[in-house]
Amino acid sequence: MNPACHIDHTLLKPDATHDQIRTLCEQAAEYQFAAVCIPPVYVALAAEQLYGSGVEIATVVGFPLGYCDPRTKVFETRVALERGATEIDMVIPLGAARENDFSRVGDEVAAVVEAAPNVPVKVILETALFAPQIVKCLAETVLEAGAAMLKTSTGFGPGGATLEMVRLLAQVADGHAGVKAAGGIRDWPTCSQYLRAGATRIGTSNALQIMAQWQSGTHR
Numbered sequence: 543m544n545p546a547c548h549i550d551h552t553l554l555k556p557d558a559t560h561d562q563i564r565t566l567c568e569q570a571a572e573y574q575f576a577a578v579c580i581p582p583v584y585v586a587l588a589a590e591q592l593y594g595s596g597v598e599i600a601t602v603v604g605f606p607l608g609y610c611d612p613r614t615k616v617f618e619t620r621v622a623l624e625r626g627a628t629e630i631d632m633v634i635p636l637g638a639a640r641e642n643d644f645s646r647v648g649d650e651v652a653a654v655v656e657a658a659p660n661v662p663v664k665v666i667l668e669t670a671l672f673a674p675q676i677v678k679c680l681a682e683t684v685l686e687a688g689a690a691m692l693k694t695s696t697g698f699g700p701g702g703a704t705l706e707m708v709r710l711l712a713q714v715a716d717g718h719a720g721v722k723a724a725g726g727i728r729d730w731p732t733c734s735q736y737l738r739a740g741a742t743r744i745g746t747s748n749a750l751q752i753m754a755q756w757q758s759g760t761h762r
């Protein structure tokens with residue numbers, strides 16, 4: 543099984559340039575990755591370049607800290623859709639999660655989902671910040687609010703995806719929503735382990751390296 547269809551080819555570095563995004567899009571079309579995951583400012587460029595390629599255009603909202611005004615997240619979502627985004631990766635309000643204020647978390651997700659009625663909203667829980675029991679409550683909350691996918695991490699927080707968290711999110715999603723493992727995934731063995739644990743997407747800045755490792759293994 544070619545893993546490319548599970549991979550979000552990601553470039554979210556703060557100093558990402560137009561040229562780097564063009565190259566990322568070329569690679570995504572060539573490998574047929576599931577999506578590119580890019581900064582909001584490059585959505586129109588990527589949408590134009592990837593038109594008709596089958597590659598989704600994912601961008602981020604409230605990224606990476608999650609603490610902007612909820613109305614800002616809604617506005618970011620609307621603008622991203624106008625520009626051609628076909629998937630939204632949003633960060634939950636992490637302070638609200640720390641306070642166990644699950645209703646605030648759910649309300650923000652519901653507001654973004656409402657602003658993006660025909661587009662999957664992938665909700666980033668930044669799982670490294672929280673104990674498993676809290677992650678479980680957060681995952682249940684955001685699913686109820688309409689999340690299409692549970693995503694572990696931004697890649698900019700205190701830790702990335704772990705096997706334990708991927709398993710936990712897959713258990714909560716129970717086949718009714720996707721699970722995106724992201725943050726610190728650099729090699730094919732890790733990627734493969736997460737897919738087997740129930741991840742349906744892998745968000746990574748190292749997709750080409752992962753594909754090379756997969757190819758060298760399968761064609762040995």
Ligand SMILES: O=C[C@H](O)COP(=O)(O)O
Pocket residue numbers: 552554579695696697698702724725726727745746747748
């Ligand atoms: O949203 C996806 C992450 O930013 C990817 O994290 P990474 O740069 O550690 O691969």
